[in-house]
Amino acid sequence: DAGVIQSPRHEVTEMGQEVTLRCKPISGHNSLFWYRQTMMRGLELLIYFNNNVPIDDSGMPEDRFSAKMPNASFSTLKIQPSEPRDSAVYFCASSFSPLAYEQYFGPGTRLTVT
């Protein structure tokens, strides 16, 4: 199994631009999670989906952030417009179910907004 796949691995963009991060969960997993990691705040949950439906988006910092999961094998996290404080590593994780003991994390996307 290829594991959770994220793209791009690195993204550098200018303030005000739209950024789209992509995630392919492990086949057969029904739950998908987006996390953000910064030095100041550590790892934070942004949003999670179960069976392609957003369940909890209370961690999404602002309306500039949006996430979609159009099908079981693809999810996007979009930031529009981006700001320098959005610079972070964004991780996608998947699990067999919301209650599964183990979440599998992707390699992350390092986003730099200048």
Add this chain to the structure above:
Amino acid sequence: DAKTTQPNSMESNEEEPVHLPCNHSTISGTDYIHWYRQLPSQGPEYVIHGLTSNVNNRMASLAIAEDRKSSTLILHRATLRDAAVYYCILRDIAGGGADGLTFGKGTHLIIQP
């Protein structure tokens, strides 16, 4: 989720056992204890979990205190590849509030050759 307290960093020698402590004095009866680790420049990875009894798997052992207010992750023979940040996380699985993981600051484990 209830809060956990871990030392900021620990140092050990290669091929020696490592005991990583975690305090969770406000743990509830339905909180499972999870450990994840994050190797440099990688995403977190699951290590082990338990509820009341001690647990063993191929990666580590988890020793849970009888009152469940603390636990210890045991790496039986550390290697340089075990250098990582180790996170102790509580999850209320039975509460029905299934959600993501709440990470603290974790313990930065340094392995000396």
